[in-house]
Amino acid sequence: MKVTRNCLILVLLLSISGITTAENRYFRSIPDSVYTYSYNRDNSEYELASITYNYYQNGILDSTVTTSTERIPVSKTVNIYNEGLPSSVWTYKAEGQNWLATQKQEMFYDNYRRLASRVVTVWRTDHWENLNTFTYFYDHHSNLKVYHRDYWQNNTWTDFSTDSLFYDHRSFLTERTAWLTSTNQYYTRMLYENTATGLKLSQTRQDYLDTDWVNKAKTRYIYNGCGTLTNTYGEIWLNGNWEPDSRTDIYYHHELLPGRRRVPVCHNGHTLYIHVSQLANHLAHGDCPGECYDPDDDTEAPPHPSDRGRRIPFTVFPNPATDYITIRMEDQECPVSGIELMDYYGRPVRKIATDGEEVITIDLGSLRSGSYILRIISDTVYSTIISRK
Structure with missing residues (x-):
């Protein structure tokens, strides 16, 4: 199945805590x-x-x-x-x-x-x-x-x-x-x-x-x-x-996260979005990977231009989960090409093949209670936390 050009990696954190977390969308x-x-x-x-x-x-x-x-x-x-x-x-x-x-x-x-x-x-x-x-x-x-x-x-x-x-x-x-x-x-x-x-x-x-x-x-x-x-x-x-x-x-x-073609670097106090082929050259000249950080700014950062006007293209339920989770796709313009279930530290637990389904069910019955990561190829990077009882 072909994925549209602007589809990126989507990450869902499944955790007991139920608290939404933020993460760098480009680098580790x-x-x-x-x-x-x-x-x-x-x-x-x-x-x-x-x-x-x-x-x-x-x-x-x-x-x-x-x-x-x-x-x-x-x-x-x-x-x-x-x-x-x-x-x-x-x-x-x-x-x-x-x-x-x-x-x-x-x-x-x-x-x-x-x-x-x-x-x-x-x-x-x-x-x-x-x-x-x-x-x-x-x-x-x-x-x-x-x-x-x-x-x-x-x-x-x-x-x-x-x-x-x-x-x-x-x-x-x-x-x-x-x-x-x-x-x-x-x-x-x-x-x-x-x-x-x-x-x-x-x-x-x-x-x-x-x-x-x-x-x-x-x-x-x-x-x-x-x-x-x-x-x-x-x-x-x-x-x-x-x-x-x-x-x-x-x-x-x-480490550059998968699916990235343009990434931010901080250059002389200004954030530049560059093609990944230019990244090594910028780092060699002293730029740091990521958006510029202002330690005195406690306001929420504005969304990346590619994120504006977009909504989360799916829902995941139930929350909390016991035996299974269901992913319902709500935006056919950015379909899912693959799903990977990992533990909280990013180690693969299970891979789920997809073929354009609108509803995908993942069995959690064989997994221990705790934290898991659901990685989805979709339109942008979100982080949300749901519970596995």
Whole structure:
């Protein structure tokens, strides 16, 4: 079946939460490596300290390897997933040609697929030993509000501290404060500064000494013109001033989503829509992939010119879904050429062939409850969330 020239990829997110999400319609930016620098106060220069490389499988972060400045492996983390959620994280140290396990974290989730608890254990010569456990609690908006930290002492769990999190009217995190259970006094806190659209600009750590909060460390976050994090700068509080301490540089590769012929780049603060054949040349000259981002603009972005005047060409029901979903096509000028069902992390679960049908039914009976992506070749990119019970 032939698809009209302006038909693009349509994505529907099927999730328990029922909240509509937005996503970049053109690119997927994937961090490949992070270069970490320490600040040398003798010569006032940043010096390379380590490099971390990210490795992916099916679009999901599988492992990270940190090396020395000579590119000699030092440590590694490996992520294990279960039903699309990280279930454990293993940390290793390099010893010769071998990797030796040093720590593991196990994650457990509630019925809403939110992190409910995390248990950290460490390797002690010949056995695993408990280290910490964290228990998480949420408000009715699913914002994390409180978590407890216990530590392992004398073969039993001991309540160590409790962290409380505070949000502004936009649900942006502004403060996280911890106090010690043993003394019932403040211990440390993090203060967060955000842009009008929710990007984190800085986080400041303060410790509670005597009767007042004292600055300790700060991290500032730097974004490119498209709103992608490119650098962080660490500072420490010395003699009443913030002094440089560290820096990270983050490098990405950008995956172009299928069906794109013209894409946006941010060029000198202006968004240009270019043919994909020109993309490499623009990136080589310092343009970033995507529409220009204004961190102070909290208004909703206007629709792309190709989206104006268009309506969603189909409906999906029932919502929530139990055994099946039905897709009813409502615009024959932009037919569907194929449908792909994926899990929440983009891994294919099922492909459905189409031949111009007006009504398509997809059986969900064999799938677990949770999050899935329904990818449809149609006229533009939408994101909506429906429930699979």
